[in-house]
Amino acid sequence: MTRLLHISDLHFGAVDDRLIQPLLDLAASQRPDAVIVSGDLTQRARPSQFSAARAYLARFSGPVLVVPGNHDMPLYNLPVRLAAPLARYRKAFGAGVEPSLTLPDAVIQGVNTSDPFVWKAGRLRRSSVARLTAAFAGAPAEAHRIAVMHHAPVPAADGTPADIAEPAKALADLAATGAQVVLSGHTHMPHAGFAETAAGVLFLQVGTAISTRLKTDANDVAVIDLAPGLVTRTSWIARGGGVFEPSFLLRFRQGSAGWQQSAD
Numbered sequence: 001m002t003r004l005l006h007i008s009d010l011h012f013g014a015v016d017d018r019l020i021q022p023l024l025d026l027a028a029s030q031r032p033d034a035v036i037v038s039g040d041l042t043q044r045a046r047p048s049q050f051s052a053a054r055a056y057l058a059r060f061s062g063p064v065l066v067v068p069g070n071h072d073m074p075l076y077n078l079p080v081r082l083a084a085p086l087a088r089y090r091k092a093f094g095a096g097v098e099p100s101l102t103l104p105d106a107v108i109q110g111v112n113t114s115d116p117f118v119w120k121a122g123r124l125r126r127s128s129v130a131r132l133t134a135a136f137a138g139a140p141a142e143a144h145r146i147a148v149m150h151h152a153p154v155p156a157a158d159g160t161p162a163d164i165a166e167p168a169k170a171l172a173d174l175a176a177t178g179a180q181v182v183l184s185g186h187t188h189m190p191h192a193g194f195a196e197t198a199a200g201v202l203f204l205q206v207g208t209a210i211s212t213r214l215k216t217d218a219n220d221v222a223v224i225d226l227a228p229g230l231v232t233r234t235s236w237i238a239r240g241g242g243v244f245e246p247s248f249l250l251r252f253r254q255g256s257a258g259w260q261q262s263a264d
């Protein structure tokens with residue numbers, strides 16, 4: 001079995017300091033094989049915010065896979081945003097904005113969906129689709145094929161439409177890459193679901209891990225256990241800056257018709 005800790009939307013610059021240690025404690029107790037961070041490391045893409053985010057992620061043991069979100073590009077400094085949108089992000093997290101990670105039960109490929117021209121909404125680029133296709137084509141048959149992208153091409157938990165360009169095309173493109181699980185953030189609401197046109201793809205979103213920018217009544221992260229043909233996702237929530245506690249558990253089995261939520 002492989003265990004992931006999925007966190008997102010940390011927003012350094014708007015962090016609830018009370019949650020800094022509880023999230024580290026959760027990671028220490030759950031002992032994930034990797035920590036997956038699906039974007040929005042910072043609030044305003046300032047160098048000091050990236051430094052704080054990098055220093056914080058260095059406190060987790062094991063591999064940490066990070067992709068950028070829209071907040072990791074400057075919002076107001078248009079010349080910088082258009083000329084070098086992720087320069088500050090790259091300085092903190094390395095030149096590659098689409099990293100990959102291979103674990104015993106999973107091949108994980110990061111995708112950069114940030115779009116400097118529109119800032120808030122995302123975009124699934126053709127180059128990212130090609131990278132996903134190549135990563136998944138070479139994966140062992142039993143391995144879960146997992147894409148990590150800040151913006152998901154499915155509606156949020158409250159029905160807000162997907163905040164990505166051409167969502168129907170993004171869905172079809174993702175399904176064609178062989179992706180089986182897509183981990184995202186952006187909406188600040190936890191959600192798990194499917195799309196009719198991409199039955200083989202399971203979409204798992206988490207809210208904001210440690211920021212004050214809440215859209216629900218709690219911060220949340222997810223512990224995801226991967227076994228062949230089975231994904232078990234436990235949502236962990238922290239209310240009022242307290243410790244993270246297990247909330248709901250969802251189990252998904254992979255069948256010939258795609259993913260099915262399972263009661264046992």
Ligand SMILES: [Fe+2]
Nearest residue numbers: 009040071186
């Ligand atoms: Fe965010």
